[in-house]
Amino acid sequence: MEDLPLLSALVVAPAAGAGTVALMPRDRPNATRTVAVLTTLVVAVLSVLVLVAFDTTDAGFQFTERYPWIDDFGIAWYLGVDGISLFLVVLTGLLFPIAVIGVRPHHDPKAYLAWLLLLEAGCLGVFVALDLFVFFVMFEIVLVPMYFLIGGWGYGERVYAALKFFLFTMLGSAFMLVGILAVAFLHERATGVLTFDLVVLAEAQGAIAATTARWLFLAFAIAFAVKVPVFPLHTWLPDAHTQAPTAGSVILAGVMLKLGTYGFLRFGLYLFPEAAAYFAPALVTLGVVGIIYGAVVAAMQRDLKRLVAYSSVAHLGFIVLGTFAFTTPALSGGVMQMVNHGISTGALFLLVGMISDRRHTREISKLNGLQKAAPLLAGVFTVVMLSSIGLPGLNNFVGEFLVLIGSFPTRRWWTVVATVGVILAAVYLLWAYQRVFHGVPDDENASTPDMTRRELAVMAPLLAAMVFLGVYPKPVLDRIEPAVDRLIAHVEDSSGFSQPQIVAEGRSE
């Protein structure tokens, strides 16, 4: 296993698949589809291989590969995974085949599949990159296919949505590019070595003055905050989600939003630990505002897909809270919540896609009584909804609970406010469920066909993951924790912060 360049394969395989699909003749849709499906399945197998071979006890980066790329600037093709990125890699590997198999585009499948595969390459690249330059390239590559997927295969206002998405993210990227260059050059000035190696830069704390580091942190933070999205930079998300084709929404919610939260962990906390601790109160505040705000706005949506989109703003707020609470349970919970949100919201978007394919509308007021017409669809929707609401025994609860119980010792009152979000999640989802599924279906809804076997097969792995992660999250948490502990120790070393130790006897205060 050691010698296999697994991570490079993870990035190169989907890119090669995208190239192959692009070169294939346009009149053979079935062949292109087969190639695309096979590619995503191969990548899925590779990602599972990484998971199996991952050493649970090792807190550092594993499967590292380093090939010189642009030596003059100290840029290298440097890849690796740790407990924080591991499950995001696996999530990406498993979610793409589901999106590709589960959703068929309504026109031009060739281009559609090529863009999707390129998107997969970019997403995996972001999660395994350990070189700032490689990271930036991957972070930008992701934009292009998503822009074309929304603009080309989306719904009514797709052009406006695609542009808005593109501009927002570009804005953030511009700041990040400045930040990356500044980090590398300031490091060179202090040490004489020009490098974009994340580990080298992060371990050389002190090479950059604390006040400068704070400004640089902000430059990165804007890029990530747009991606997450953190309130008030979220308004691109509802438009992009609502107008994107189903597979686009699934990947956007399932994987791409995590580029932001992952970025905060990998490049925010790791590169600028002192600055992260300094700005933590502000980011925790924005995270908690997002939880409440996203839920309140979701409750007022008339479009089912927009409602799910706003629910993402709320759910991602939990991850931001956990990230900047700096305790082991909160950070582990946050990492796990990235995976959970990908599963649950990905599943919700698939279901909304099924409804809108059948009914040609997503207006909540035009849908009713679907539980009568399509009981299986309703049953699956119910499970996914309960997962999203955070019912114990299902995946989301584990992540949210760890975030909250871990944040409480350091951010007491914000945690209490965030917990209110748990009530609100029940309000908007149950309301939507009642309107869409309960009642007697009118003539237009009565003949809605139920889930097909193929659709059920697409949903089944997601449902199984929800139950498994909710009941037995230990294997996942065990792999996340060493890396998280290492990151917290890194923050503690460089800032005045120290994680409160809770002992069984007596009080911690």
Place this chain on the structure above:
Amino acid sequence: MLSAVWLIPALPLAGFLILLFWGRKLGEPGAGWLATSMVAGSFLAGLVTFAGLLGQDEHHRQFVFTLFEWLPSGGLSVDMGLLVDPLSITMVLFVTGVGSLIHLYSIGYMHGDPRFHTFFLYLNLFAFSMLMLVLGDNLLVTFLGWEGVGACSYFLVSFWFERRSAAVAGKKAFVTNRVGDLGFMVAMFLTFASLGTLSYAGEGGVLENVASLSGTTALAIALLLFVGAAGKSAQLPLYVWLPDAMEGPTPVSALIHAATMVTAGVYLMVRMNPLLDVAHGALTVIAVVGAATALFAATCAVAQRDIKRVLAYSTVSQLGYMFLAVGVGAYVAAIFHMITHAFFKALLFLGAGSVIHGMHDEQDMRRMGALRKLMPVTAATFIVGWLAIAGVPPFSGFWSKDEILAAAWDSSPVLWAVGVVTALLTAYYMSRQVFLVFYGEARWSEAARGRSAEGALTTPDHEPAAAGHAPSTPHESPGLMTGPLVVLAVLAAVGGVLNLPGVFTLEHFLEPVFEDRLHELSIGTGIQLTLAAVTAVGAAMGILVARAIYLRGAAPAERFEPELLRRAWRYDEALAGFFGGPARAFANFTSRVLDGRAIDGAVNGVAGLVRASGSRLRVVQTGYVRNYALGLAAGAVALLGFFLLRTGLV
């Protein structure tokens, strides 16, 4: 024998899984029998565990069975573990015992329902969740069960989801419970932050270490847990979901909304009794809320017309009694009343279900009357339930209520007085119900005539099933339904022996759970007997007044059913007004104005500004993207320059 405990929740879970995958194939009545046998098997496993527990030395009757590690993270370690002690096994036995009977009854009641197997699927899932709730060895496993029963309650209340009122009621139940769950969750955070654990038992457990908590922290945890309990057990101010939950099928009302789930809050308080002991003031709050709820709900019950809503308010009121008992430190009395209440209230609900069944889905008591001749078994058993809840000696309710009132007197005569007035009202409204339904004139025949003359359009909207066909003569229910009624009637009649001095006593069995925290009565036997006599006289008065009004017609009944009480003091309407009005307006403002115009508007405004200034300056004339990109690039360059200058690089 103790290790058989895992079977207790595992059997209903297995039933759930089988029904999930093969329920449709099993169909009717196979699915029902499977589900019933799983819960009955659970009861047997409970008996085996109980016997194992009795075999232990009295003060070592505590056993933790760990299944696996559930949530390990940092200092937090939560096991999926079961705690067997006298308290949990008592809960297990009455939950599975009453549960099996209700499952059995449901086979008859749900006959012919197109989603027959789904109903039992939910029932088994409910039984599993409820058992996890009572058996959990830490707060989080209890919370797992707590939310699980809430979800099942949601499914089952809105089981007939075609009916809008049922769908709304299910949602309301879930959301209101979530408000309480907020308290439960924050209580867990605070417990973990202060004690580093969520486990109940053991040396490092919460229960052993509450003494190390500061007074404020202990009080905060206790009150937060009580908020959760008030949600689940329908206490003021969170009771509003329970009367509406009657939209569910009647066996659900009996099982979930009377006998088991709604007592979870009381169980939680009793489980955490060492905490209540050190949280000064918490007990007073619990006692006052309990007494207030008991009285409040009893006043609402006297004016209800729907046969099930009377029982619903009655349940709220009786749960108030249980919290009153907890609040005055009479934990055993609380559990004792919980058990007898499970017997007689399940009986009353199932009896009501039998009446509804026999009357072809009629629920309005004004269209009933004189049913005792047509439904003899239902009537006889219902009357036993009535005598039990009214507190007529020697039926079970008398004993448990008497214990609570004696402890209340000892604590505060005001609490006692509220309890006695409630007891009087209870006897009154239950007698009213019995007289309206089983005695007097048969009003259903006129109602039927009137209805067939007026046509189906005038049928009140809360009974859609009757809309299609004019009702025929009421009839007795089948043996599958009356059988459980008879068993429950026997239990409701003699359940008092559970805590009769001299025989096997609940108090003695539960004592290790409470140690010295049980409230010892300081009043003599003479006073106790006097108090019991006062209560009994109160009950008799209630019955006699109801008899005068509803049987003898001494005064027009309408005068005793004021609109204000029927609408539950308009509290629910006020809440609905708030959430439909100001709260909704706020959300609407946030969504449409703040998000739509202010934040998104600002974004589009910036873009517009760039475009406008761009065209005015004639720098570029081709529009939107390029201008914006240019602005971005310029900004980036400016920022880069700023950094370089600031850090002295150039």
